[in-house]
Amino acid sequence: MINILLADDHEIMLDGYISILQHQEDINIIGTAANGREVLTVLEMKPCDVLLLDINMPLMDGLETAKFLRSSKPGISIIVLTMLNNLRYIHSMVDLGVSGYVLKSCGKSILLEAIRTAARGEKYFDEYVTSIIKAGYKRSFTVDDSEVVLSERETDIIRLVALGLTTKQIADELFISPLTVQTHRKNINFKLQLHSPSDVTHFAFTHNLLISKP
Amino acid sequence: MINILLADDHEIMLDGYISILQHQEDINIIGTAANGREVLTVLEMKPCDVLLLDINMPLMDGLETAKFLRSSKPGISIIVLTMLNNLRYIHSMVDLGVSGYVLKSCGKSILLEAIRTAARGEKYFDEYVTSIIKAGYKRSFTVDDSEVVLSERETDIIRLVALGLTTKQIADELFISPLTVQTHRKNINFKLQLHSPSDVTHFAFTHNLLISKP
DNA sequence: ATCAAATTACCCGATTCTGGGTATGGATGC
DNA sequence: GCATCCATACCCAGAATCGGGTAATTTGAT
Numbered sequence: 001m002i003n004i005l006l007a008d009d010h011e012i013m014l015d016g017y018i019s020i021l022q023h024q025e026d027i028n029i030i031g032t033a034a035n036g037r038e039v040l041t042v043l044e045m046k047p048c049d050v051l052l053l054d055i056n057m058p059l060m061d062g063l064e065t066a067k068f069l070r071s072s073k074p075g076i077s078i079i080v081l082t083m084l085n086n087l088r089y090i091h092s093m094v095d096l097g098v099s100g101y102v103l104k105s106c107g108k109s110i111l112l113e114a115i116r117t118a119a120r121g122e123k124y125f126d127e128y129v130t131s132i133i134k135a136g137y138k139r140s141f142t143v144d145d146s147e148v149v150l151s152e153r154e155t156d157i158i159r160l161v162a163l164g165l166t167t168k169q170i171a172d173e174l175f176i177s178p179l180t181v182q183t184h185r186k187n188i189n190f191k192l193q194l195h196s197p198s199d200v201t202h203f204a205f206t207h208n209l210l211i212s213k214p
Numbered sequence: 215m216i217n218i219l220l221a222d223d224h225e226i227m228l229d230g231y232i233s234i235l236q237h238q239e240d241i242n243i244i245g246t247a248a249n250g251r252e253v254l255t256v257l258e259m260k261p262c263d264v265l266l267l268d269i270n271m272p273l274m275d276g277l278e279t280a281k282f283l284r285s286s287k288p289g290i291s292i293i294v295l296t297m298l299n300n301l302r303y304i305h306s307m308v309d310l311g312v313s314g315y316v317l318k319s320c321g322k323s324i325l326l327e328a329i330r331t332a333a334r335g336e337k338y339f340d341e342y343v344t345s346i347i348k349a350g351y352k353r354s355f356t357v358d359d360s361e362v363v364l365s366e367r368e369t370d371i372i373r374l375v376a377l378g379l380t381t382k383q384i385a386d387e388l389f390i391s392p393l394t395v396q397t398h399r400k401n402i403n404f405k406l407q408l409h410s411p412s413d414v415t416h417f418a419f420t421h422n423l424l425i426s427k428p
Numbered sequence: 429a430t431c432a433a434a435t436t437a438c439c440c441g442a443t444t445c446t447g448g449g450t451a452t453g454g455a456t457g458c
Numbered sequence: 459g460c461a462t463c464c465a466t467a468c469c470c471a472g473a474a475t476c477g478g479g480t481a482a483t484t485t486g487a488t
Binding site: 429430431432433434435436437438439440441442443444445446447448449450451452453454455456457458 | 459460461462463464465466467468469470471472473474475476477478479480481482483484485486487488
């Protein structure tokens with residue numbers, strides 16, 4: 001029997017999870033939590049094997065909660081649930097040793113598979129998430145129906161531009177010449193048909209490039 | 215009896231809605247749809263009073279679906295469901311005459327109230343959504359614990375900067391002098407402690423300022 | 429060995445942006 | 459009437475960016 005705690009601040013999502021899991025013979029829902037603090041409260045009182053953890057929660061978010069649990073409850077397998085456009089903490093979570101990383105858009109069968117895999121002490125990462133970890137930031141994009149490939153350095157530069165750093169600041173950050181940064185920026189703009197720092201920032205936001213690097 | 219169709223491409227969300235609504239004596243779920251096309255297919259076969267409509271769906275998104283339904287099935291009350299960080303089409307939807315606009319983060323009671331209100335032919339808009347419509351873009355923000363108020367013009371400028379327009383282009387767009395745009399940009403940067411077009415774009419993304427104006 | 433990709437670096441001129449300052453007129457509220 | 463806010467407009471100097479071009483070296487695949 002897998003004891004599972006569900007953590008998400010969206011009531012409808014919780015109801016969705018419950019609806020899916022309550023009829024599984026090998027799964028026992030020990031409770032729900034709407035924020036990280038409630039997670040800790042419930043876990044003090046009930047044995048738990050798997051935690052389904054939303055990242056965006058009030059009071060204590062998913063990352064903080066996971067960090068706390070790694071030391072206080074290392075036996076609990078954590079499955080992170082997130083939206084496609086919110087993969088910001090993917091590497092932090094993976095480094096923390098979470099057992100799974102699944103998109104909220106996944107279907108029932110994937111959710112169940114992730115839970116059972118995690119309960120066995122194994123890892124389950126969504127395909128997309130796996131591809132992000134593996135790609136190490138070399139990324140393909142479709143721009144006007146043609147395939148564009150950005151190098152790792154280029155995606156580094158995009159992220160730093162999107163964070164508001166000037167060319168000089170980026171150069172200092174990466175220990176290279178500002179002229180080199182300029183060259184990268186020129187190549188990026190050419191490849192992606194961008195024309196301003198705003199365009200670059202816009203691109204970074206709409207293509208999940210603000211993910212913190214491992 | 216309210217006949218209701220649920221449209222969302224996230225299976226877990228659908229299960230959540232079903233879980234909440236299936237036990238209501240006055241609500242009859244006529245079906246589910248994972249994209250706009252399925253919505254139209256179901257509506258050709260079954261009578262429907264209320265449509266719960268997600269905006270982000272494949273094949274035919276929520277806005278397109280709503281547009282189509284306004285002419286083909288004007289008797290159906292549409293309740294839009296959306297995430298807090300995705301209010302881009304709020305004015306388009308309101309202009310289309312949707313009966314409700316609710317955040318996915320809402321609880322059961324608000325969802326039920328919205329459905330019953332819409333079924334009565336009345337409007338139900340989430341508080342936050344209502345405040346956006348009413349504010350007409352004059353907006354308050356908290357920057358370093360102090361309250362900052364932006365004028366409508368300033369939020370116009372922010373949005374256009376975030377869309378990548380140069381000062382000259384913005385001036386052309388708004389029929390004013392580029393010098394005026396510069397002045398507005400200076401005031402915006404001062405108020406919000408921003409220092410580059412990237413900062414402005416970043417702010418626009420993180421504060422929902424890319425909403426299209428009515 | 430050859431080739432392609434990635435990284436690093438540079439020159440150039442033109443355009444754009446920032447942040448300091450100035451000012452006026454209109455609308456609104458007291 | 460007065461004060462405030464907003465929109466509009468301008469001057470200035472310096473910094474930043476773009477897009478045109480150039481080049482060399484390293485690495486990995488064939």
